[in-house]
Amino acid sequence: MRIVFSLLMDNTPGVLSRIAGLFTRRGYNIESITAGVTADPRYTRMTVVSSGDHEVLEQIEKQIRKLEDVRDIKRLDEKESVFRELIMIKIRANASQREAVHAVVSIFRASIVDVGRDFLTIMLTGDQAKLDALINLLDEYEILELARTGLTGLSRGTKDVRFLP
Numbered sequence: 001m002r003i004v005f006s007l008l009m010d011n012t013p014g015v016l017s018r019i020a021g022l023f024t025r026r027g028y029n030i031e032s033i034t035a036g037v038t039a040d041p042r043y044t045r046m047t048v049v050s051s052g053d054h055e056v057l058e059q060i061e062k063q064i065r066k067l068e069d070v071r072d073i074k075r076l077d078e079k080e081s082v083f084r085e086l087i088m089i090k091i092r093a094n095a096s097q098r099e100a101v102h103a104v105v106s107i108f109r110a111s112i113v114d115v116g117r118d119f120l121t122i123m124l125t126g127d128q129a130k131l132d133a134l135i136n137l138l139d140e141y142e143i144l145e146l147a148r149t150g151l152t153g154l155s156r157g158t159k160d161v162r163f164l165p
Helices: 015-026 054-066 098-107 128-140
Strands: 002-010 030-037 043-051 070-075 081-092 111-115 119-126 143-148 152-155
Touching: 002 015, 002 054, 002 152, 015 030, 015 043, 015 054, 043 054, 054 070, 081 128, 098 111, 098 119, 098 128, 119 128, 128 143
Parallel strands: none
Antiparallel strands: 002 043, 002 070, 030 043, 081 119, 081 143, 081 152, 111 119
């Protein structure tokens, strides 16, 4: 079973380390973790994806709630949330290959963000399946470097938005 937590936390030094440490000490797995400052610079929004059985996931949530930096925690349901991931892929491609690569990139609505004599860097945002599909289509090219952000997400609508003083 997989779960996505959205955490609203104080933007203090070491907050990411405390979350990672909690998972490490308890032997829980983090599939992905993303964090960034919110519109209010006092707070950080963190998205943590983990997996385990029902009891393990309940325990993870209880342990996270105990941290003093945590202001809000939500479980993001797949049907009631919006998820995205970013990927950047640098492939070896000479001038004669660029047209074919551009055709693939266009299908996915991805962008070519850097070009050199023998390489292209492609950027794409989307769900995990979309990113994996792009990687599979680019498999015939040599992938020089690849970076993925991990999942980030927000719940749909405004019913569970938490405003902090």
